[in-house]
Amino acid sequence: MRAVIFDLDGTLIDAAPDITSKLNEVLAADGHAPLSLPEVHTMIGDGAKVLLARAFAARGSAVESRHLDHFMRIYAENPVVNTVIYDGILPTLEALAAQGRQLGICTNKPMHATREVLNALGLTRFFGAVAGGDSTPYRKPDPRHLAAVLSELDVTDAIMVGDHANDMKAAAGLGLPAIFCAWGYGEGQGDARAETPADLPEIIARLG
Numbered sequence: 001m002r003a004v005i006f007d008l009d010g011t012l013i014d015a016a017p018d019i020t021s022k023l024n025e026v027l028a029a030d031g032h033a034p035l036s037l038p039e040v041h042t043m044i045g046d047g048a049k050v051l052l053a054r055a056f057a058a059r060g061s062a063v064e065s066r067h068l069d070h071f072m073r074i075y076a077e078n079p080v081v082n083t084v085i086y087d088g089i090l091p092t093l094e095a096l097a098a099q100g101r102q103l104g105i106c107t108n109k110p111m112h113a114t115r116e117v118l119n120a121l122g123l124t125r126f127f128g129a130v131a132g133g134d135s136t137p138y139r140k141p142d143p144r145h146l147a148a149v150l151s152e153l154d155v156t157d158a159i160m161v162g163d164h165a166n167d168m169k170a171a172a173g174l175g176l177p178a179i180f181c182a183w184g185y186g187e188g189q190g191d192a193r194a195e196t197p198a199d200l201p202e203i204i205a206r207l208g
Helices: 014-030 037-041 050-058 067-077 089-098 111-120 145-152 164-174 197-205
Strands: 003-006 103-106 129-131 158-164 178-179 192-194
Touching: 003 111, 014 037, 014 050, 037 089, 037 178, 050 145, 050 164, 050 192, 067 111, 103 145, 111 129, 111 197, 129 145, 145 164, 158 164, 164 178, 178 197, 192 197
Parallel strands: 003 103, 003 158, 103 129, 158 178, 178 192
Antiparallel strands: none
């Protein structure tokens, strides 16, 4: 059976409410109006640095290193206030683990925050390898970011599951199949499309 590698935000968990509140706190410190949740949805997926740059650009301003430092500090202090696991994800992970599949995470979210979130939500136990956005010199869509997770799992074949074009491109760069998750924040075209988390076990089984 192929290993299964998941994106995190927008795929396994809905972290946008907490990301939005912390982002707006950083914007407010410079006198900027808050962003709405739908606005922030469109900004998530390329890591914290790009997120901050997009947020400040939306307010006609330029991001500075102090803004990123501020965001990273307050987000790391308490990343799970309103963050939740999507309905249907836990049964899917339980089913895949029961099959003996190796599972990993490849996310552009910084590693410290990723670990904090996984621990707080009780998800760490499922994953044999986790690569954050600062774990390697590369980030999705660079396939070398995904390759680092495969290397840690000691596998060469896997299925990528994510809600963003970056996930689909990273998988394509390694010649691996990818499942696009329609419930997340981004857009993308994979080898298959899951409308809900409950669709994943059957699609994964079909892809091998």
